[in-house]
Amino acid sequence: MDSKATKCLIYCAIGFVLVVFLFPVVWVALISFKNPVDAFSIPPKWFFTPTLENHIFIWVEKRFLQYLKNSLLVSLCTPIISISVSSMAAYAFSRWRNRISRFSLFFILTFRMVPVILIILPLYVIVQKVGMQDNIFTLMIIYAALNIPFTLWLLRGFFIDIPLALDESAMIDGCTRFGAFWRVVLPSASPGLIAASIFSFGLAWNEYFVALCLTGIRTKLLTVAAAEYRGELIQYWSYSAAAAVGIVLPAVIFMMVVQKYFARGLTFGAVKG
Amino acid sequence: MAKVVMKGVSKHFGAVEAVKNFSLTVEDKEFVILLGPSGCGKSTALRMVAGLEHPTEGTIYIGDHKVNRLAPRDRDIAMVFQEYALYPHMTVYKNLAFGLKLRKFSKGEIDQRVRDASKILGMEGLLDRKPRELSGGQRQRVAVGRAIVRKPSVFLFDEPLSNLDAKLRVQMRAELSKLHERLQTTIIYVTHDQVEAMTMGTKIVVMKDGVIQQIGPPLDVYDLPVNLFVAGFIGSPMMNFVPCRIVSKDGRLFLDAKSFELTIPETKARYYKSLVGADVIFGIRPDDIHSRSDGSDHPETGSLRATVDVVEPLGPEIQLYVKVGQHDLIACVGARTSVRVRQEIELVLDLEKMHIFEGDPPNPRVKTDF
Numbered sequence A: 001m002d003s004k005a006t007k008c009l010i011y012c013a014i015g016f017v018l019v020v021f022l023f024p025v026v027w028v029a030l031i032s033f034k035n036p037v038d039a040f041s042i043p044p045k046w047f048f049t050p051t052l053e054n055h056i057f058i059w060v061e062k063r064f065l066q067y068l069k070n071s072l073l074v075s076l077c078t079p080i081i082s083i084s085v086s087s088m089a090a091y092a093f094s095r096w097r098n099r100i101s102r103f104s105l106f107f108i109l110t111f112r113m114v115p116v117i118l119i120i121l122p123l124y125v126i127v128q129k130v131g132m133q134d135n136i137f138t139l140m141i142i143y144a145a146l147n148i149p150f151t152l153w154l155l156r157g158f159f160i161d162i163p164l165a166l167d168e169s170a171m172i173d174g175c176t177r178f179g180a181f182w183r184v185v186l187p188s189a190s191p192g193l194i195a196a197s198i199f200s201f202g203l204a205w206n207e208y209f210v211a212l213c214l215t216g217i218r219t220k221l222l223t224v225a226a227a228e229y230r231g232e233l234i235q236y237w238s239y240s241a242a243a244a245v246g247i248v249l250p251a252v253i254f255m256m257v258v259q260k261y262f263a264r265g266l267t268f269g270a271v272k273g
Numbered sequence B: 001m002a003k004v005v006m007k008g009v010s011k012h013f014g015a016v017e018a019v020k021n022f023s024l025t026v027e028d029k030e031f032v033i034l035l036g037p038s039g040c041g042k043s044t045a046l047r048m049v050a051g052l053e054h055p056t057e058g059t060i061y062i063g064d065h066k067v068n069r070l071a072p073r074d075r076d077i078a079m080v081f082q083e084y085a086l087y088p089h090m091t092v093y094k095n096l097a098f099g100l101k102l103r104k105f106s107k108g109e110i111d112q113r114v115r116d117a118s119k120i121l122g123m124e125g126l127l128d129r130k131p132r133e134l135s136g137g138q139r140q141r142v143a144v145g146r147a148i149v150r151k152p153s154v155f156l157f158d159e160p161l162s163n164l165d166a167k168l169r170v171q172m173r174a175e176l177s178k179l180h181e182r183l184q185t186t187i188i189y190v191t192h193d194q195v196e197a198m199t200m201g202t203k204i205v206v207m208k209d210g211v212i213q214q215i216g217p218p219l220d221v222y223d224l225p226v227n228l229f230v231a232g233f234i235g236s237p238m239m240n241f242v243p244c245r246i247v248s249k250d251g252r253l254f255l256d257a258k259s260f261e262l263t264i265p266e267t268k269a270r271y272y273k274s275l276v277g278a279d280v281i282f283g284i285r286p287d288d289i290h291s292r293s294d295g296s297d298h299p300e301t302g303s304l305r306a307t308v309d310v311v312e313p314l315g316p317e318i319q320l321y322v323k324v325g326q327h328d329l330i331a332c333v334g335a336r337t338s339v340r341v342r343q344e345i346e347l348v349l350d351l352e353k354m355h356i357f358e359g360d361p362p363n364p365r366v367k368t369d370f
Helices: A003-032 A053-061 A064-095 A099-112 A116-129 A136-161 A164-173 A177-188 A190-206 A209-214 A222-227 A234-267 B042-050 B092-102 B107-120 B136-148 B166-183 B194-200 B218-223 B228-233 B266-275
Strands: B004-013 B016-026 B031-035 B057-062 B077-080 B154-158 B186-191 B203-208 B211-216 B240-249 B252-256 B261-263 B279-284 B289-291 B302-313 B317-324 B327-334 B344-349 B355-358
Touching: A003 A234, A053 A064, A053 A234, A064 A099, A064 A136, A064 A177, A064 A190, A064 A222, A064 A234, A099 A136, A116 A136, A116 A209, A136 A190, A136 A209, A164 A177, A164 B077, A164 B092, A177 A190, A190 A234, A209 A222, A222 A234, B004 B042, B016 B042, B016 B057, B016 B211, B031 B042, B031 B194, B042 B057, B042 B077, B042 B154, B042 B186, B042 B203, B077 B136, B092 B107, B092 B136, B107 B136, B136 B166, B166 B194, B186 B194, B194 B218, B203 B218, B203 B228, B211 B218, B211 B228, B228 B240, B228 B279, B228 B355, B240 B266, B240 B327, B252 B266, B261 B302, B266 B355, B302 B327, B317 B344
Parallel strands: B031 B186, B031 B203, B077 B154, B154 B186, B289 B327
Antiparallel strands: B004 B016, B004 B057, B203 B211, B240 B252, B240 B279, B252 B261, B279 B355, B289 B344, B302 B317, B302 B344, B317 B327
């Protein structure tokens, strides 16, 4: 098959996949700008008079801005906490590689494989006993704890690629071990830190179940608030669509801004330079 | 500047003894080379001086201070690594200034030292570049510059030229030698390249399997190796070794290698009388074997007939791989010697420069005649 035909075939396949994945997102966005009658008419209406009433209802009347603020706060702080802890642990695991450290790393990684639903009940009891329910910091700490195994594993790979001679050079130049980590190794692994932070942000932004169980009126997140508009009334689905746009749009904008760094971070060290 | 003394230093990694009972004194301003094959313990010994490894036994002094448990940053040493170890996120200027900044030097002092070092190494135009924008040779200069700015008591080099191409290596060798002359510093330099060792050091320490084999000036180690390993490791091409027996006939001593026999010169024979009847190893360097037909005037105390196997013209000389009976030898002949493969030639040997090694394997010792 000649290369033009092959290229055409490849682009068609990509187009098909894009349609499959993007169609629901676009459809939800369209629903959010339609009145309920237009949104659920059969056959579907492709040409309609857009309305902002769903968005105004969600963002102004139903205080979604407050929930957006909560989600942003949690999603921005979670990477800070998880990266702070996992970077130091990853450095230790990258520099002391023996049977015990390999076993410990595997043991930590297995925590990530545990479904959250298995641990939510004991978590709820603990949070209630220490009086930390409906507290934004509770979410940050729990999300950070859930993220640490993954970010630790990711960062360890980046630190392994940084030669030990760099640490040793820094220690001879005048650094302590921590100083060598802070001043030399960490900056050298910045693509990895960015990639891990983005992953961590995304996981916290999209998280629903833990937020559902552990948040109240004050600390409700966007994901929980949006899910409250499921129901029998068609009107609710329009509101739900408007909320979904509010959840997706910041994430899309964020990823468009950082995609270069994300891709660079994930492929860092893949090819020897 | 300072003296470095290592007394009875050993290093174990689990069951493996990487360095065994290592004792060495590096005098102030000396340029000492730790030389040996990969895995001989030379880098481990250097890293113990640097404080990057702790000795299992023994003591290390830098100047008057015992430094066994002292952190690397407190030892007043600087080290140049094989992989350069430049900080990739810093410019060349910041790489050079890093150590001084940590030691709280003033901005003015830092700037002065950085500019002086960059001038010595000819890299004034590189100060704003990042390491990834530099060539291998430039990175090596920056690594050396980072050591120079600190003005330490001792410089440590861990195979710094290994990653450079052959031409750059030759150039940097000369520059490092000039640097030593200029700075008058104590240097401990690790390498597996015996050409570097012979050309740069004031003293060579030959190591094998964690043990010091011989310590001495380059020419002493070359001319007077103490055992078979040192004799074979130093010198390129390698010394020729032929197992033989010393026999006595009509009051004269001979080397009987079965396929040939050589008369031991009178000047050397008196040292080998005690070895008559013993199985020994005869050693002679390729430089001390020539072709009679190359026309040059070489000392001759022995001769052999040989068949040429391989001819390697190198420019200034030709290396011949020859067969004498069942033995393979290497000889260095004049560049214009007319010789071809499978030709029968007559070799002349300077047996005043011969060596006899006696003792049990794996490392027979030289029968000293000095």
